[in-house]
Amino acid sequence: MKGLIKYLVALVLVTSSGVYAAEALPLAQNPVVETRLNAISENLRCLVCQNESLAGSRADLAEDLRREVRHLIESGRSDKEIIDFLVSRYGDYVLYDPPFKSSTLLLWVGPFLLLTGGLVGLVLFLRRRSRQGLVDEEDVPPMQANAAPVVPVPRGTGRWLVWLIMVLIPLGGGLVYLNVGNVAALNPANVKPAPDPNVMVARLQAKLDANPDDPAGWQLLARAYMVMNRPEDAVKAFSHIQPEIKKQPPLMADYAEALAAAGDLKGAQIWINNALKQGSQDPKVLFLAGGLAFEGANYKLAIQYWERVIKIVGPDSQEGKFVQENMAEAKARLK
Amino acid sequence: MKRFWWFLIPLLVFAVLVFFLAKGLTKDPSYVPSPLVGKPAPTFDLPQLQDPKQRFAPEDLKGRVWLLNVWASWCVSCRAEHPVLIDFARTHPDVPLIGLDYKDQRPDALAWLKQHGNPYVLSAFDTDGRVGIDYGVYGVPETYVIDQAGIIRYKHVGPLTTEVVNKLIDPMLKGLK
Numbered sequence: 300m301k302g303l304i305k306y307l308v309a310l311v312l313v314t315s316s317g318v319y320a321a322e323a324l325p326l327a328q329n330p331v332v333e334t335r336l337n338a339i340s341e342n343l344r345c346l347v348c349q350n351e352s353l354a355g356s357r358a359d360l361a362e363d364l365r366r367e368v369r370h371l372i373e374s375g376r377s378d379k380e381i382i383d384f385l386v387s388r389y390g391d392y393v394l395y396d397p398p399f400k401s402s403t404l405l406l407w408v409g410p411f412l413l414l415t416g417g418l419v420g421l422v423l424f425l426r427r428r429s430r431q432g433l434v435d436e437e438d439v440p441p442m443q444a445n446a447a448p449v450v451p452v453p454r455g456t457g458r459w460l461v462w463l464i465m466v467l468i469p470l471g472g473g474l475v476y477l478n479v480g481n482v483a484a485l486n487p488a489n490v491k492p493a494p495d496p497n498v499m500v501a502r503l504q505a506k507l508d509a510n511p512d513d514p515a516g517w518q519l520l521a522r523a524y525m526v527m528n529r530p531e532d533a534v535k536a537f538s539h540i541q542p543e544i545k546k547q548p549p550l551m552a553d554y555a556e557a558l559a560a561a562g563d564l565k566g567a568q569i570w571i572n573n574a575l576k577q578g579s580q581d582p583k584v585l586f587l588a589g590g591l592a593f594e595g596a597n598y599k600l601a602i603q604y605w606e607r608v609i610k611i612v613g614p615d616s617q618e619g620k621f622v623q624e625n626m627a628e629a630k631a632r633l634k
Numbered sequence: 635m636k637r638f639w640w641f642l643i644p645l646l647v648f649a650v651l652v653f654f655l656a657k658g659l660t661k662d663p664s665y666v667p668s669p670l671v672g673k674p675a676p677t678f679d680l681p682q683l684q685d686p687k688q689r690f691a692p693e694d695l696k697g698r699v700w701l702l703n704v705w706a707s708w709c710v711s712c713r714a715e716h717p718v719l720i721d722f723a724r725t726h727p728d729v730p731l732i733g734l735d736y737k738d739q740r741p742d743a744l745a746w747l748k749q750h751g752n753p754y755v756l757s758a759f760d761t762d763g764r765v766g767i768d769y770g771v772y773g774v775p776e777t778y779v780i781d782q783a784g785i786i787r788y789k790h791v792g793p794l795t796t797e798v799v800n801k802l803i804d805p806m807l808k809g810l811k
Contacts, residue, residue: 346772388770
């Protein structure tokens with residue numbers, strides 16, 4: 300159902316004559332921007348409430364900074380540029396993963412120094428003890444008359460246990476760090492909170508261009524383009540898998556959505572008609588059919604289709620509410 | 635004798651630990667060192683608080699040593715700092731004290747200055763706080779010392795006190811002249 304929501308948002312974007320078209324999509328609703336914003340701000344510290352990340356903080360300054368990061372994403376800056384923007388103003392302090400340099404040397408190396416010191420101390424201490432015998436005479440509590448005799452610990456076992464602990468503790472610490480920590484942050488060049496979606500999509504495109512016989516790949520690429528608000532590229536991607544689309548009405552709806560978003564309402568209508576002819580009950584097909592009818596000023600038909608959508612998705616679901624809003628608009632137009 | 639030395643080691647470790655913990659207690663955990671010190675003051679062009687038609691840009695004060703004080707009418711610590719600023723303006727007529735009214739409403743800010751007195755030559759009006767972000771402002775009040783070349787020489791986070799002015803800012807201003 301998540302796909303439907305995304306698609307609904309996209310459709311609202313492209314309905315050129317609809318009421319919604321008058322206002323630009325609020326920044327907060329652009330899923331690509333929000334995903335990147337979250338990924339970036341998760342790794343940054345809020346300066347006001349220092350134990351919270353920039354993503355989680357409700358402090359006024361955090362909201363301002365998120366707004367600023369959102370603008371930077373919108374203006375096409377890379378994650379690194381955005382992080383540099385904040386570091387140049389607030390210092391390395393905003394990074395939860397500080398880079399490895401002279402001022403953070405103690406931070407990174409300190410724990411290992413302490414660990415080494417502790418281990419060396421432990422070894423020296425144990426060696427001394429084992430030279431004196433495993434248990435000092437003073438350490439043994441005075442025997443009581445009727446107490447069970449103390450079972451002597453064999454020397455070998457004790458020593459093995461010590462070595463085992465000495466290996467296990469650093470090993471365990473290392474494993475915990477590998478899971479919880481971020482080793483890559485040692486090198487500031489590696490600090491990339493999230494892979495840039497533009498780069499990922501470009502890679503996928505190149506891969507598919509070289510090896511076009513991959514319907515699932517093209518489908519993924521087309522969907523990514525739709526989320527990124529690049530419907531023309533989505534249409535191009537879909538055009539590689541026309542035979543698959545013809546077999547699956549939900550795919551037809553995806554394709555029609557891309558066509559409509561790219562401005563080809565006629566093409567979208569053809570595919571939606573195809574899907575309807577096959578008796579599709581896919582809510583997306585029905586919603587698009589309604590949307591196209593709405594575009595053609597056939598509000599009655601639009602309402603009929605949308606009512607069917609609501610029957611499928613339920614009036615109280617997020618999608619249902621959205622469709623109801625559109626229906627109210629269509630009804631208003633009817634009068 | 636050897637035993638004696640062994641006993642000393644934990645004591646030493648303990649002393650080192652106490653030293654660092656004690657040092658940590660004297661530090662303000664909310665203080666974040668600014669990377670802007672030693673760098674050119676970020677430029678901006680903002681309307682003035684008292685006369686929105688007039689504008690202020692840091693370039694206007696090129697060639698002079700001046701103070702930029704970030705304040706707001708909603709800021710409680712600014713109230714505590716205010717007498718120090720009034721005093722500073724009176725005793726330092728040669729050092730322009732410029733206000734940056736941060737995320738404030740114009741009527742509130744004007745009423746605040748009227749009630750408590752206006753130590754500023756002028757205040758730039760940064761209503762959406764964007765200039766504040768460029769200056770790395772994270773807690774009002776903050777004060778910047780900017781030299782003739784427009785380089786930030788010092789940043790003070792939190793309310794200025796007479797002690798800070800006497801011990802830190804005055805010697806710095808003297809050195810800059």
